[in-house]
Amino acid sequence: MSNWRNELQRFLLMLGTSVVVGMIFGEVSFALLVASIGYSSYNLLQLRRLTKWVAKDSHKSDTQPPEGTGIWGSIFDSIYRLQKQERLASDYLKNILDKAQESSAALEMAVVMINKQGTLDWWNRATEELLGIRYPNDRNQAVTNLIRDPRFADYFHKEKYSQTLRIEAPGVSGRTLEFQITLFGEHEKLMLVRDVTQLHRLESMRRDFVGNVSHELGTPITVIKGYLETIADNLDSFDARWHKPIEQMRSQSQRMENIVRDLLVLSSIETRAAPRAQEKVDLGELAREIEAHTQEIMQEKQHRFLVDYPDKVVLLGQRSELYSALSNLVINAAKYTPAEGTIEFRAALNSKGVTIAVEDNGLGIESHHIPRLTERFYRVDPSRSAESGGTGLGLAIVKHILARHDSELDIESTPGKGSIFSCHFPKERVLS
Numbered sequence: 001m002s003n004w005r006n007e008l009q010r011f012l013l014m015l016g017t018s019v020v021v022g023m024i025f026g027e028v029s030f031a032l033l034v035a036s037i038g039y040s041s042y043n044l045l046q047l048r049r050l051t052k053w054v055a056k057d058s059h060k061s062d063t064q065p066p067e068g069t070g071i072w073g074s075i076f077d078s079i080y081r082l083q084k085q086e087r088l089a090s091d092y093l094k095n096i097l098d099k100a101q102e103s104s105a106a107l108e109m110a111v112v113m114i115n116k117q118g119t120l121d122w123w124n125r126a127t128e129e130l131l132g133i134r135y136p137n138d139r140n141q142a143v144t145n146l147i148r149d150p151r152f153a154d155y156f157h158k159e160k161y162s163q164t165l166r167i168e169a170p171g172v173s174g175r176t177l178e179f180q181i182t183l184f185g186e187h188e189k190l191m192l193v194r195d196v197t198q199l200h201r202l203e204s205m206r207r208d209f210v211g212n213v214s215h216e217l218g219t220p221i222t223v224i225k226g227y228l229e230t231i232a233d234n235l236d237s238f239d240a241r242w243h244k245p246i247e248q249m250r251s252q253s254q255r256m257e258n259i260v261r262d263l264l265v266l267s268s269i270e271t272r273a274a275p276r277a278q279e280k281v282d283l284g285e286l287a288r289e290i291e292a293h294t295q296e297i298m299q300e301k302q303h304r305f306l307v308d309y310p311d312k313v314v315l316l317g318q319r320s321e322l323y324s325a326l327s328n329l330v331i332n333a334a335k336y337t338p339a340e341g342t343i344e345f346r347a348a349l350n351s352k353g354v355t356i357a358v359e360d361n362g363l364g365i366e367s368h369h370i371p372r373l374t375e376r377f378y379r380v381d382p383s384r385s386a387e388s389g390g391t392g393l394g395l396a397i398v399k400h401i402l403a404r405h406d407s408e409l410d411i412e413s414t415p416g417k418g419s420i421f422s423c424h425f426p427k428e429r430v431l432s
C-alpha cells in the first residue's frame with residue numbers, strides 16, 4: 001500500500017513540476033503532454049521487461065527478476081517470491097510422486113488406479129506380470145474388458161468391496177489371484193491384486209485333509225457307537241460298576257459322530273463351489289419344516305416357539321443349505337435357553353430384501369465372545385456346549401452357507417437376557 005502511495009505522490013509531483021515548467025515557458029499543455037508521454041513510456045517499458053521475463057526466464061530457478069524501482073520493483077519482487085514458493089511446492093510434490101511410484105514399482109502386488117468411468121488410469125510394474133496389462137496400449141481401457149472373468153465383472157459392479165475376490169489369473173492356469181478394491185476420491189478405485197496360489201493350494205490341502213479324515217473316521221465311529229448302543233440297551237447284564245463308564249462311552253461316541261458329521265458338512269460346503277442354478281425356496285414351507293423338526297427339543301424344554309413370516313416369499317438359493325443354516329440357529333436358541341423360554345423365528349420383507357431373525361430370551365453371550373463365535377470349535381462355555389451335544393462347528397457352517405447366499409450373520413446379545421441371530425438376503429434373491 002505504501003508503494004502505491006509513493007507512486008501516486010511521484011505521479012502528482014511530476015504533474016506539478018511539468019505545470020510549473022510549462023508556466024515558466026508559457027506552454028502548460030505541451031509540458032503536460034511531454035510529462036504524460038514520458039510517464040506512459042516508462043510504464044510500458046517496465047511492462048515489456050516483465051512480460052519478457054515471465055515468458056522466458058522466470059521458470060529457471062537461478063534467473064533474477066529485472067531491476068525495477070518504485071511500484072515496479074515491488075511487483076517484480078512479489079512475482080519472484082511467489083514463483084519461488086510454487087517451485088519449492090512442486091519440487092516437493094514431484095519428489096513424493098517419484099517416491100510413491102518407485103515404491104509401488106518395487107511391490108510384488110499389482111496396484112491399479114481406475115477412474116470413475118471404470119477405465120485404467122495408472123498401474124505399477126507388477127500389474128503387467130500378474131494381469132498381462134501393457135503400457136500404453138491398455139491405458140484408458142475398461143478394466144472389465146481386460147479381466148474378462150464374469151465373477152470379476154460381478155465383483156466390480158456390485159461394489160461390495162469389504163470382501164475380496166479370488167479367481168484364476170487371466171490366461172494362466174493354476175495361478176490364483178486375490179482382488180481387493182477400495183474407493184477413493186470421486187468414485188475412483190484403487191485395485192490391489194496379489195498372487196495367492198501357494199496359500200490357495202495350502203488351504204485346499206487342509207480342506208481335503210479334513211474332509212478325508214472325517215470321511216475315514218465315519219465308519220469306525222458308527223461301528224463303535226452301534227455296539228455301545230446295543231450294550232447300553234442291555235445294561236442289566238453288566239456289573240453295576242460298568243454302568244457309568246458305558247453310558248459315558250455311549251454319549252462320547254455320539255459326540256464324536258456329531259463332530260465328524262459337522263466336519264464333513266463344513267468341508268463339503270468349503271470344497272464345492274456355490275452352484276449357479278438356484279432353487280426356489282418357499283420361506284413359509286421352510287419355516288414350517290424347521291418348526292416340525294425342532295418340536296421335540298422345544299417340548300423337552302417346554303419352550304414357547306413363535307413363528308412369524310410373510311406370505312408367499314420365495315428365496316433363491318440351495319434349499320438344503322438354507323434349511324441347515326436356519327435350523328442350526330433355532331436349535332442353538334433352544335439349547336442355550338433355560339426351560340420355559342421363548343424362541344421366535346421371524347422374517348420381514350423390506351425394500352432391500354428379506355431379513356430373517358431368530359430371537360431367544362436365554363443365556364445371552366458376553367460381547368467379547370461375539371466376533372469369534374463363527375470360528376470353528378469356538379465355544380463360550382465348552383462344558384455346557386459339550387453337555388448339550390454341541391460340536392462348536394454349527395455357527396461356522398451357518399456363516400459359510402450365508403456367505404454362499406450373499407448374506408452375513410449378525411449377532412446381538414445381552415448376557416442373562418437373550419440373543420438375536422439375524423441375516424439379510426438381498427432383493428435379487430427374493431421373489432414375492
Ligand code: ADP
Nearest residue numbers: 332333336379380381385390391392393394395
Ligand atoms: P455348538 O455346537 O457348541 O453349539 P456353535 O458354533 O453352534 O457351536 O455355537 C458356538 C457357541 O456360541 C456355542 O458354544 C454357544 O456358547 C454360543 N451360542 C450359540 N448360539 C447361542 C444362543 N442362541 N445363545 C447363547 N449362546 C449361543
